[in-house]
Amino acid sequence: MARQLSRRQFVVYSLAATTLTVAAPLGCDGATAEGAEEPADGDRRPSDVLVTGTDAEMLVLEVTPANKVIVRLPRVEVGQGVTTAVAMMIAEELDARLADVDIPLADARSEGNQFTGGSSSVSSLYGPARQLAATARAKLVTAAARRWHVPARTLRTRGTRVFAPDGRSATFGSLTRSAARITRPTVSTKPKPASQHRVIGRPTTRIDARDIITGKAKYTGDLTVAGARPTVVARPPTIGGKVVSLDSRAARALPGVHAVVQIDGGVAVVAETFHHAFQARDALRIKWAPGPLADLSDSAIRSRLRAAVPKLGTPPRGSAQTEAEFEFAFVSHAPMEVLTAVADVRAGRAEIWFSSQTPTSAREDIASAIGLPVSKVRVHVVRGGGSFGRRLNYDAAIEAALISKKAGRPVKLMWSRTDDIRHGRMRPASQHRIRASHDGGRVVAFAHAMASVSESSEKQGLSTQGGARSAVRAPAAAPLPSDSGLYNFGRLSGDSGSVGLAIPLGAWRSVDSGTVRTAEEIVVDEVARSLGKDPVAFRRTTLRSKTVKAVLDKAASAGDWGRTMPAGHAQGVAVHEEYDSAVACLVEIDAVDPKNPRVTKVVMAADVGTAVNPRGLEAQLMGTAVDGISTILRAGLHIDRGAVRESSFADFHYARQRHAPQHFEAHILPSRRDPGGAGELGVPAAAGAVANAYARATGTKPRRFPLNF
Numbered sequence: 001m002a003r004q005l006s007r008r009q010f011v012v013y014s015l016a017a018t019t020l021t022v023a024a025p026l027g028c029d030g031a032t033a034e035g036a037e038e039p040a041d042g043d044r045r046p047s048d049v050l051v052t053g054t055d056a057e058m059l060v061l062e063v064t065p066a067n068k069v070i071v072r073l074p075r076v077e078v079g080q081g082v083t084t085a086v087a088m089m090i091a092e093e094l095d096a097r098l099a100d101v102d103i104p105l106a107d108a109r110s111e112g113n114q115f116t117g118g119s120s121s122v123s124s125l126y127g128p129a130r131q132l133a134a135t136a137r138a139k140l141v142t143a144a145a146r147r148w149h150v151p152a153r154t155l156r157t158r159g160t161r162v163f164a165p166d167g168r169s170a171t172f173g174s175l176t177r178s179a180a181r182i183t184r185p186t187v188s189t190k191p192k193p194a195s196q197h198r199v200i201g202r203p204t205t206r207i208d209a210r211d212i213i214t215g216k217a218k219y220t221g222d223l224t225v226a227g228a229r230p231t232v233v234a235r236p237p238t239i240g241g242k243v244v245s246l247d248s249r250a251a252r253a254l255p256g257v258h259a260v261v262q263i264d265g266g267v268a269v270v271a272e273t274f275h276h277a278f279q280a281r282d283a284l285r286i287k288w289a290p291g292p293l294a295d296l297s298d299s300a301i302r303s304r305l306r307a308a309v310p311k312l313g314t315p316p317r318g319s320a321q322t323e324a325e326f327e328f329a330f331v332s333h334a335p336m337e338v339l340t341a342v343a344d345v346r347a348g349r350a351e352i353w354f355s356s357q358t359p360t361s362a363r364e365d366i367a368s369a370i371g372l373p374v375s376k377v378r379v380h381v382v383r384g385g386g387s388f389g390r391r392l393n394y395d396a397a398i399e400a401a402l403i404s405k406k407a408g409r410p411v412k413l414m415w416s417r418t419d420d421i422r423h424g425r426m427r428p429a430s431q432h433r434i435r436a437s438h439d440g441g442r443v444v445a446f447a448h449a450m451a452s453v454s455e456s457s458e459k460q461g462l463s464t465q466g467g468a469r470s471a472v473r474a475p476a477a478a479p480l481p482s483d484s485g486l487y488n489f490g491r492l493s494g495d496s497g498s499v500g501l502a503i504p505l506g507a508w509r510s511v512d513s514g515t516v517r518t519a520e521e522i523v524v525d526e527v528a529r530s531l532g533k534d535p536v537a538f539r540r541t542t543l544r545s546k547t548v549k550a551v552l553d554k555a556a557s558a559g560d561w562g563r564t565m566p567a568g569h570a571q572g573v574a575v576h577e578e579y580d581s582a583v584a585c586l587v588e589i590d591a592v593d594p595k596n597p598r599v600t601k602v603v604m605a606a607d608v609g610t611a612v613n614p615r616g617l618e619a620q621l622m623g624t625a626v627d628g629i630s631t632i633l634r635a636g637l638h639i640d641r642g643a644v645r646e647s648s649f650a651d652f653h654y655a656r657q658r659h660a661p662q663h664f665e666a667h668i669l670p671s672r673r674d675p676g677g678a679g680e681l682g683v684p685a686a687a688g689a690v691a692n693a694y695a696r697a698t699g700t701k702p703r704r705f706p707l708n709f
Contacts, residue, residue, distance in 0.1 A: 117392055
């Protein structure tokens with residue numbers, strides 16, 4: 001090898017004595033890759049493993065005798081289509097049929113990157129997954145060449161088979177045993193150039209689409225684990241409330257009740273069915289102590305936030321000012337699938353099933369909570385029905401493990417919708433103060449100060465509450481018009497403050513940018529108006545990035561920017577740049593009734609580098625458009641005397657079908673760059689465009705979001 005390997009690298013590079021992997025030196029000792037999960041079914045033969053990645057992702061590629069290609073994904077599928085994108089990468093480089101590629105989710109490991117968030121999954125896996133498959137293909141071709149005694153360069157691969165010039169062919173599955181022993185393939189192991197891509201970049205239907213719509217796809221609530229009984233929790237009326245006294249006699253006397261146990265968050269009931277569990281929960285007689293926010297409501301929280309916003313500095317002498325202050329409410333993640341976890345905790349081991357974006361830290365914190373070594377805790381990662389950041393945290397999994405331990409039996413815990421909206425995590429409320437100073441027809445200084453609610457607790461802190469320890473960012477030290485200086489606005493400045501409250505917070509889709517950049521895009525429109533300039537033309541003359549200008553031009557032309565609109569109707573536009581990607585959004589709104597506005601059209605244009613699956617990217621952009629519509633027009637949470645007022649979709653007003661645009665289109669700009677991030681990219685642009693359209697349609701300056709607050 002060209003360089004010496006550390007002991008850790010050597011172990012990660014090796015999987016088994018009969019599985020000689022990329023860059024593995026001769027004489028592997030048979031050690032299992034550090035942190036890799038053991039086969040769940042015990043059926044994997046060492047020869048099925050064709051290649052192990054040499055990177056932090058710890059990807060392992062197997063080919064079964066049935067000619068199925070299996071790569072266990074160290075990410076979670078929560079509806080974003082990552083399993084399809086990775087399957088496309090593998091199929092591309094391996095020359096396999098997409099139908100032959102299976103991407104199950106990896107169990108929690110002790111090492112390696114298993115973080116799903118920050119719009120990083122496709123970009124972080126693009127290189128490793130393609131290299132893994134390209135190496136596997138080279139080994140398979142070499143194995144076939146040795147079997148047929150022909151030069152490897154004369155062989156071709158397609159459809160999960162190797163073909164010889166004379167017409168002979170062999171399935172990958174029939175070659176994998178001999179291919180696994182090859183250490184130096186005789187053909188290139190480099191991934192294909194983009195010009196040769198036949199799968200990557202082609203709009204592709206999700207590989208799990210049929211399973212989802214037919215009910216074959218399994219979520220945590222669908223799992224059958226021996227002895228696991230339905231479980232629900234009675235929770236306090238206020239956030240952080242505590243049990244003072246409990247009378248469970250009536251509940252225990254009901255049919256189908258197996259156990260009633262008290263935990264930190266309330267009182268759990270384990271029963272034969274969820275119907276029995278809810279009946280028993282409602283029969284509990286509990287006296288609650290109020291939580292630490294019992295004397296606090298929205299008005300007081302907002303007052304504290306306003307006071308915490310740092311003062312803006314002195315503007316340049318002689319400049320005119322465009323100033324604005326914005327309020328953003330708390331917002332629930334509200335994924336369609338409610339939080340569910342199955343736990344089986346025994347004296348010396350534990351096994352947990354749930355959907356997790358952070359399974360490594362979840363496994364560690366579960367082990368700590370139930371008093372077991374991490375090595376004795378197994379976490380199975382299950383697909384999730386939506387997340388938007390909610391499954392970065394694992395509150396339900398820790399609760400399920402504690403309930404299982406106390407009840408002495410396996411449990412299937414389900415948080416109701418009300419549980420999660422009133423006691424789950426939420427996007428923090430924030431306050432923003434922005435001032436743009438302009439002189440001579442251009443912006444010469446731009447200042448943005450903000451304050452956001454931060455989580456403080458009299459309890460043990462985020463970790464024991466099921467918090468992803470680095471997933472929820474504190475307010476930015478200097479929130480600027482895009483960290484890269486999106487606009488040529490002269491002197492940029494910013495500062496931030498916070499208000500600490502004992503309230504559960506979580507990273508909500510687009511995290512800081514969803515409010516910071518949205519507020520800035522509103523001000524950009526107002527600056528353009530004050531200078532007598534068209535919002536698109538003004539952006540074009542002040543944007544720094546050619547990429548952002550290109551997506552803006554595409555959205556403006558495709559959306560027919562500037563067309564004549566009836567009274568009460570208007571267009572709005574906004575742009576955003578993050579994750580090495582750029583997006584522009586144009587919306588049209590009907591605000592003839594200002595209290596019931598309807599976004600009628602959305603046109604988005606994005607440059608995300610290589611779009612592995614343009615159809616999946618279009619779906620992601622469509623989702624961010626709905627997020628922008630919801631958080632600007634309708635969806636937010638109120639705090640009333642320490643309790644969340646909303647309890648379901650009946651009063652947490654996320655956009656329904658009747659609020660969605662009648663026309664949506666997404667334009668993906670071609671690019672040869674490696675993929676950037678896309679999952680969260682569109683939220684700030686969509687939200688800003690909706691707010692700007694509403695302002696133009698009504699002649700107002702919206703400052704409080706959602707507008708219906």
